[in-house]
Amino acid sequence: MIESLRESLHLYFKFIGIAIRSRLEYRSDFLVGTVGIIILNAVNLSLTWVMVSRFHVLAGWQFWEIVMLYGMWLLSHSIYAVFFWHLSTLEDDILHGRFDQYLVRPCSVLLQFLGREVNYMGVGDVFFATAAFSLAYRNLGLDWAAGQWIFFVVAVLSGTVIETCIAWIIGSLSFWIGRSRSVFWLSMRLKMLNQNYPIDVFGQGFRIFVTGFLPIAFMNYYPLTQLLGKPNALGIAALGFLSPVVAGILLALGSLVWRKGLAGYTSSGS
């Protein structure tokens, strides 16, 4: 078990190595993409700033708290964006029969798929997220203890797992419905709302939806209310600690859907 895990990781890094070299073949694309994504984020956040500077406080959240919400989401998202973004293009691999190639090699199909690509756009996200988070941390005059930093890191990683698994599950739907891009874009739009605003500004229905159905509020909102000592919109304090649990549940669900889908693929051949 440990041995095979070690082997898988070794192979994964080899795959990623090739993926990085493939990307660097197109250097200017890499640079434009990275700079572009930083500008995109800056514009996005400044829109929030315009709004908050009007009202000073948005549903009990100050401007720098919102920046931190945004930064925390983007940190999780950036890891997802660099390594797992192509889960959203799973449908292409399925429809074009690229899985045939994966299936005739003595190595996990998932590993081959995940190792196929890295996405430079996420690199810009990493820079921007780090900057936004640091600025917010300074401006809010925070001074976290080691325990809080550990909580923060676990929450960010859980956020990555949550976003990755959502994309994984939606992507795997393509095994049945052929294309799932529309479902994917829908979830993207919802995620963006969650990235820019604390869910307090939305109605109860939306809050419940992003907690229980598409649990993206666990990527940034709930752990951050815990870290900042704020009450959360649903008034259930325990939610602040649940991000790793939600990540675990989604991981199990994702692997179930994936296995079912792959088994279906080998019986239908898409």
Add this chain to the structure above:
Amino acid sequence: MIIQVRELSKHFKVPVRKEGRFAAVRNLFSFERTSKVAVDGITFAIEKGEMVGYVGPNGAGKSTTIKMLTGILVPTSGEVEVDGLIPHRDRKRLAYRIGVVFGQKTQLWWDVPVIESLRLLKEIYKIPMSTYETNLELFNDMLDLHEFQDTPVRQLSLGQRMRSDLVAVLLHSPDILFLDEPTIGVDVVAKDRFRSFLQQLNEERQVTVLLTTHDLSDIEKVCERMMIIDEGRIIYDGAIADMKERIMPYRVLVVDFADNVPHIEIDQAELIERKNRRIRLRFDRRQISASALITELVARYPVRDISIEEPEIETIVREIYEHSAVVERLED
């Protein structure tokens, strides 16, 4: 027997396409499915070291068969065994022993030099350094890999890409090679090279080869045995030489005359064409030998030149397809 297939079938579920008014909209809301038979109870066995051509028209079930043999698809019914393993159950174990080329898609990483892909495959298949180096050297000699090993795959010609793909699936020294349309789009020179490479490989390593292709000359040059599949059923399985005898016992004699063509009358041959000073006569080898016919012709007419046309394998296969259609119509 390295490959053993018994009563193997594969049915697919496909959506029912509606026709008529608003068909597109009605298709959108229809979940009606019907079963389509891709492979219909085929049985065959292949011995170690055999090179077998597998042909049939588009959609006959060639690729589906190969996918079941390589573990990509789970059969609907029947048995399949490859090198002692059940492909879809022992997929990973089998992967070490087989090599698969899908001519339409490359196995290689598109944007990096060929050699980088090969190094990665070495890791995936856990190929020992010594084996890797021996194989690389051998294929280098046979396929001139060194000419383009540092070029990214996307910049290779189709012929070079086919050669790289072959190396990629042979690096781990597989016992069995499945080639699905490997020479598609490849020019004549590269095809020749591919054929002699396969023969050499088969001689030196006793690699078993199952080859599907549209280009029947590939099969004629490389394989001794051929299986023909049509509408999911194997309609011919046997030696290529035998097939020529059985399906096409006819030969065509081309005769040139010195002067104007006289009136020809020979019992055992049929005049099929008359043009200027040349005629073409079709005869059945079981009824009259070529030499007897020639002797008779030369004795009776002022013949200047004579040659014999062998039937093209293309013609034979077309004959077989049409034949099976006839048989089916009779069965209905």
